[in-house]
Amino acid sequence: MRIVQLANMYHARSGGLRTVVDTLGRGYIAAGHERFLIVPGAKPSIAADERNGTVITVPGTPVSGGYRMIFRPERVLRILASLAPDSVEVSDKATLVVAGPWARERGVRAVLFSHERLDSMVANRTGIRTLPRSMERAVGRWSRKVVAGFDDHVATSAYGERELTEAGATAIRRVPLGVDLNVFRPHPRALPAPPPGLTTLPRIKGAEAGPGLAPTPAAGPIRLVYSGRLSTEKNPHTAVEALRALRQWGIDATLDVYGSGPQFASLTRRADGLPVTFHGHIADRARLAAKLSHADLVLAPAACETFGLSVLEALACGVAVVAAAGSGAAELVSPEPGGAMPGAGLAVEASADGIALGVIELLAHPARERATAARARATQFPWSASVGRMLAIHSGEGHRCDDLVSALGGVASPAAVEAGPVPVEDHRKIDINI
Structure with missing residues (x-):
């Protein structure tokens, strides 16, 4: 299976989001799948290795805190067309959500990974504790538009899931994140x-x-x-x-x-x-x-x-x-x-x-x-379980992802997620058309 991950606001210091996207991606590779990652950067580039798969950088516009965002998603859609993915995973609720409808129109599975709640994010960024009714309605309209473009919607907690439910999502999959229990351990x-x-x-x-x-x-x-x-x-x-x-x-x-x-x-x-x-x-x-x-x-x-x-x-x-x-x-x-x-x-x-x-x-x-x-x-949250749930969703078996955790978790053990031993194809054959 060829899985393409897309993420805005991704760079060396983007903390949790980068950790999640990269660890899941390495788990996909360890389980024998092809992994491609499209992220914003200062200039276009493409790189590939056995551990991370193929990482494609698209020029992004600088925003606050050293982050960049891709404001011309048509470039991303051209890249997706050249990659011919089996499933697309979007870690963004802004410009990159266009990848959801694009995938569904072509029979490609579209998965939205919800890393934040838009209502809380807007409230904190604007400094407004309680959003005015007009702003609340605008956030709600955008949320409904976003979720409508995807087959599956991934929430990491009950708190995150509530926003997706209110936005009308029906195929919500709970996927708690994980931790590397070998690296993070009592000293x-x-x-x-x-x-x-x-x-x-x-x-x-x-x-x-x-x-x-x-x-x-x-x-x-x-x-x-x-x-x-x-x-x-x-x-x-x-x-x-x-x-x-x-x-x-x-x-x-x-x-x-x-x-x-x-x-x-x-x-x-x-x-x-x-x-x-x-x-x-x-x-x-x-x-x-x-x-x-x-x-x-x-x-x-x-x-x-x-x-x-x-x-x-x-x-x-x-x-x-x-x-x-x-x-x-x-x-x-x-x-x-x-x-x-x-x-x-x-x-x-x-x-x-x-x-x-x-x-x-x-x-x-x-x-x-x-x-x-x-x-x-x-210890109840190994990354192998998170990878297993996500692979079940990408394969179209999201309704059975909890039943498949134990089986798929054995494929992508924590050690395998770190090692990622499966080779990727020659990245020079990919027409990124940036």
């Missing part, structure tokens, strides 16, 4: 005797006074981490303000920030005088995993997170997470049947006090209990 030095924490949840004295807390034990400060893009929709400023609240309440805590983005300057100003260290974007996944594994807790304050790949990576490192309630990330730490064990994390109000109180409550669980619960939850 041997990350689980000594219980690190600093509280054995009981303090009594709340009042909103102004904050919790009544005993001094932090002498073993050292509580190590908090934020890992993700520094952009408005990720709500990183709330992580900084949560640290401020904790310290005002007498808790010795620090915050390490791993990521880059347009909010960097404002965040550094906001963090002035606080023990916050900005490490920038860490491209080396193993290095990031080592950093995460030394944290006591990870903060995930984005209320519009449709899944929370960085949350899953933290859990795999044995680190409990305080997540924003109502988000896809909150579903990862939910204690509902089949969910996380107590201590793996909490879903709280996405405010500074809400996150800070979540930190206090989680610290009531012993460190080893938190680590065990977090790692156990992460």
Whole structure:
């Protein structure tokens, strides 16, 4: 099967989206399929190797944060015609959605992979908490138009699925993302005797006074981490303000920030005088995993997170997470049947006090209990299962994708997803016509 993936807003620092698109693509190759990827770049290019398949770069227009977007999708359609795909997977709800109707008109399967909710994205980008009715209707019209052009619609969580349902999608496939459990794992030095924490949840004295807390034990400060893009929709400023609240309440805590983005300057100003260290974007996944594994807790304050790949990576490192309630990330730490064990994390109000109180409550669980619960939850999400579900969808068996997970997961094991040993055809034969 020849699968073509298309993605806008894709580059070296695009974080979760790039990780998902690339890992799935390598899984397709490992399972014996041909994988092509079309993305925006500064200039046209084409490259191929055994691990990544064929990557075609189309000139894109610079937008915020160093990203690029393809605003002339007719170039992409010409490339698709020359590739003659069996299935098209679109990770975009903007200009590249034209690939859906193009594929369906030619009997090619069209799959929309929903990485974000448009309503939440527009609200965060515009700074409007509640969209005006006119804007809400406009977003709804566009969403309905987008989903109408595809055979299958992929959501990674119940939170993300609700938007597709409201837009009229009927063939919605739930495909949770995965984590490389070999790279993201507890570091041997990350689980000594219980690190600093509280054995009981303090009594709340009042909103102004904050919790009544005993001094932090002498073993050292509580190590908090934020890992993700520094952009408005990720709500990183709330992580900084949560640290401020904790310290005002007498808790010795620090915050390490791993990521880059347009909010960097404002965040550094906001963090002035606080023990916050900005490490920038860490491209080396193993290095990031080592950093995460030394944290006591990870903060995930984005209320519009449709899944929370960085949350899953933290859990795999044995680190409990305080997540924003109502988000896809909150579903990862939910204690509902089949969910996380107590201590793996909490879903709280996405405010500074809400996150800070979540930190206090989680610290009531012993460190080893938190680590065990977090790692156990992460092991439920191997990339092999995600690849298996997606291959079932691409093959037209989306209605049976859950039944096929175990069988297909054996084809694309986590090791195979990383190795990608299947050769691709000579890319010089492809007429990209850019």
